[in-house]
Amino acid sequence: MSNQNNLSTGLPYRGRTGMWLYILHRITGIGLFGYLLMHIISTTLILLGPEIYEGAEAVYKNFYFRITEILLMLAVLLHAINGLRIIAIDLWSKGTNYQPQLNSIAIIVFFAIWIPASIKMVNSYFDICLEKSSEGTTIVDCMIRPIPDWKKSE
Amino acid sequence: MNKKITNKRDWARRQPPIEGSEFELKAWLFMRISGLLLVFLAVTHMFIMHIFNDTLNLDYEFVATRWDDYTIRAFDWGLLSLSLLHGGNGVRIVLHDNISNPTVKKVSIIFLFLIILSFFFLGSYGLLTFVSQI
Numbered sequence: 375m376s377n378q379n380n381l382s383t384g385l386p387y388r389g390r391t392g393m394w395l396y397i398l399h400r401i402t403g404i405g406l407f408g409y410l411l412m413h414i415i416s417t418t419l420i421l422l423g424p425e426i427y428e429g430a431e432a433v434y435k436n437f438y439f440r441i442t443e444i445l446l447m448l449a450v451l452l453h454a455i456n457g458l459r460i461i462a463i464d465l466w467s468k469g470t471n472y473q474p475q476l477n478s479i480a481i482i483v484f485f486a487i488w489i490p491a492s493i494k495m496v497n498s499y500f501d502i503c504l505e506k507s508s509e510g511t512t513i514v515d516c517m518i519r520p521i522p523d524w525k526k527s528e
Numbered sequence: 529m530n531k532k533i534t535n536k537r538d539w540a541r542r543q544p545p546i547e548g549s550e551f552e553l554k555a556w557l558f559m560r561i562s563g564l565l566l567v568f569l570a571v572t573h574m575f576i577m578h579i580f581n582d583t584l585n586l587d588y589e590f591v592a593t594r595w596d597d598y599t600i601r602a603f604d605w606g607l608l609s610l611s612l613l614h615g616g617n618g619v620r621i622v623l624h625d626n627i628s629n630p631t632v633k634k635v636s637i638i639f640l641f642l643i644i645l646s647f648f649f650l651g652s653y654g655l656l657t658f659v660s661q662i
Binding site for chain 2: 403411414415418424446451454457458464494495498499503
């Protein structure tokens with residue numbers, strides 16, 4: 375219990391990059407676990423046939439959920455790349471000597487993958503929406519319509 | 529410095545870390561090994577579903593075509609079981625670190641174990657028994 379008697383800053387560790395990566399690792403980890411449970415349920419609904427499965431998937435097909443998907447990509451990439459950093463520190467004999475460098479590399483690699491991925495996900499959303507919707511649909515329509523009714527225009 | 533300066537909202541007021549048993553050592557190593565595998569499995573899955581395809585095109589037929597290939601079912605089953613074990617153990621450590629009452633801690637970890645078990649069976653059931661209706 376000695377760790378509870380230390381002079382405390384109110385933060386788990388010393389308040390620098392490593393601590394924030396540790397906090398982000400926990401937050402993204404818990405978020406991913408929650409998403410995983412939801413994802414298993416919605417995917418298992420496929421056993422009940424096309425109508426029920428596609429009805430469940432329709433909930434995801436709007437711009438608000440596209441933003442959530444980009445956050446999901448953020449959580450997966452951050453947790454994965456920071457996880458590789460932790461593995462390097464724990465299992466590579468020289469890992470602890472290069473902690474500041476490993477922190478920087480992890481952050482740079484994360485943004486280098488996540489930013490292009492996000493741009494692709496947003497562009498692709500509008501491309502498909504404009505392609506599948508009736509003529510005269512604008513990008514704003516694609517953003518504010520809760521569930522685009524594409525089946526009708528086909 | 530023996531005075532307690534921590535307060536209730538203090539993030540530093542966490543429990544002593546899990547340690548000191550053979551099981552915890554193996555769990556620690558498992559998190560590293562499964563994490564390494566999951567970097568490959570989960571990131572590949574995310575890129576296939578969100579970058580190379582778009583979830584707007586996701587429908588019954590798409591999944592049925594994918595699951596015609598038993599390699600993809602095996603891939604998905606590996607992803608299902610490893611992510612549940614890795615995520616479950618991760619949440620167990622978070623619960624351990626942040627709950628001080630031993631009874632509440634024990635009950636929540638048992639509850640977590642039941643959740644992992646039931647979702648593992650639910651997901652495996654879906655993956656193994658799915659037969660396309662179209």
